Amino acid sequence: MSFAAKHQSVVLIGSGNVAWHLGRAIARAGHPILQVVGRNKQAVTELAHRLQTVGSTQLEEMVPTAAVYIAAVKDDALPLLIPRLTAVNPHALFLHTAGSLPLDVWSQGQAARYGVLYPLQTFSKQADIDFSAVPLFVETAREEDMHRLTTFARSLSSKVFPLDSERRMKLHIAAVFANNFTNHLYHRAARLVSEADLPFEVLLPLIDETADKVHRLLPHEAQTGPAVRNDRRVIDSHLRALASQPGAQRIYELLTQDIHEQHQPRS
Amino acid sequence: MSFAAKHQSVVLIGSGNVAWHLGRAIARAGHPILQVVGRNKQAVTELAHRLQTVGSTQLEEMVPTAAVYIAAVKDDALPLLIPRLTAVNPHALFLHTAGSLPLDVWSQGQAARYGVLYPLQTFSKQADIDFSAVPLFVETAREEDMHRLTTFARSLSSKVFPLDSERRMKLHIAAVFANNFTNHLYHRAARLVSEADLPFEVLLPLIDETADKVHRLLPHEAQTGPAVRNDRRVIDSHLRALASQPGAQRIYELLTQDIHEQHQPRS
Helix, strand or coil, rough: HHHHHHHHCEEEEEECCHHHHHHHHHHHHHEEEEECCCCCCCHHHHHHHCCCCEEEEHHHHCCCCCEEECCCCCCCCCHHHHHHHHHHCCCCEEEEECCCCCCHHHHHHCCCCEEEECCCCCCCCCCCCHHHHEEEEEEECCHHHHHHHHHHHHHHCCEEEEECCHHHHHHHHHHHHHHHHHHHHHHHHHHHHHHHCCCCCHHHHHHHHHHCCCCCCHHHCCCHHHHHHHHHHHHHHHHHHHCHHHHHHHHHHHHHHHHHHHHCCCC | CCHHCCCCCEEEEEHHHHHHHHHHHHCCCCCCCEEEEEEHHHHHHHHHHHCCCCCCCCCHHHHCCEEEEEECCCCCCHHHHHHHHHHHHCCCCCCCCCCCCHHHHHHHHHCCEEEEECCCCCCCCCCCCCCCCCCCEEECCCCHHHHHHHHHCCCCCCEEEEEEHHHHHHHHHHHHHHHHHHHHHHHHHHHHHHHHCCCHHHHHHHHHHHHCCCCCCCHHCCCCCHHHHCCHHHHHHHHHHHHCCHHHHHHHHHHHHHHHHHHCCCC
């Protein structure tokens, strides 16, 4: 396979957390990144420096010769950008990275080749990540672009799966439960620990083991605690102790009820 | 310090997950375990074998010469057991391991020396655990027993904290959020992933990173996703996609609202 076929020249649109980590993975895989384009001047400059390429805050300055344009921007921003983005090089392959934007959001643009490259991970600039272990989910409008996108994705990660838009949204919702909502429960736990005059760190071994356990057991099998035992004495004493925190109390009640229902023997 | 002062002879009451791991830690620290007592004959036999001691299913057969009796039994069972347990050796030190049972549950017994040894971790027999990293929370009725219990607890773990009953219940509720409820969100995420025809394993890098991140950032700082951005378009599309799972939909709505409220700028 020639260099030209194996490596794709890329323009990266966006300078947030996804662009930060995806850009690094693309550069490390040897794909030339021709440019970073975004609205936030400081973030664009930093990311362009990280990727040893040039940055621009002007869509009009976008390099028109790339093989692949990857938009890692806010969900709200993408639909508005698509007509102008695709006009730059209607023959290129256009990709977005969003979990809940359907493939056909691209259909309002001028390009015929487009798709999705969705990385299932939580990214923050402070934290390095092993991108080769990040599951990537791919979808293209044209069947013939699927092989090309899959090859590109496999140069970034060892875990690449085809996934249509409807299933990708389900996966994104699953990620909201497993990351956003889980992190919020950590926050609620942190408040309670602070009320007990203890540092948040006392919870870390428990948080780690909770995550570790589902490597060995399914979550349904790993469930413990007063809700699954339906231990009303403990549940009621906890609800009373939460009287001063109605938000935490509502979450406690609803999740206790849902655990109880999900663990009923099916008739 | 003499062997007799340093090591405490122990009778362990209970043969569940806590007894399984706590018993092993006690034996490894060199404290002689004189007996395991419990209702479940098979579990008692297995745990006694693991701890190289004798087992009994009869309270009447309980060895009366131990220095410390540790009850690691269900919360509901303990109050009923206390009169008979403490009658065996009213001069010994009696401990329970429950997060939400107050210290004074022991006051209905015949012993004057009693306390609590609460390990903050989720235990299951299948999974080995580094007990020396498990935070232990201690409380005693008499001030003069506190030193003895603390010394004993420090022989099991490097993280020992004094904690009164009211604070211990708050900590237990925090653990319900950080473990039981978090694990249930994993279960809800697993159902969604299965609807997307994907294996649960695709979520593991995200689950791991979510837990890892709060070693470096407070949960409040680590929060990402549509709820904290108040991205109504994504939130509404997720709620529509969850129409066939009212349980998941209710959790999504409540946690989204609570994230939004907890991240409002305080006035």
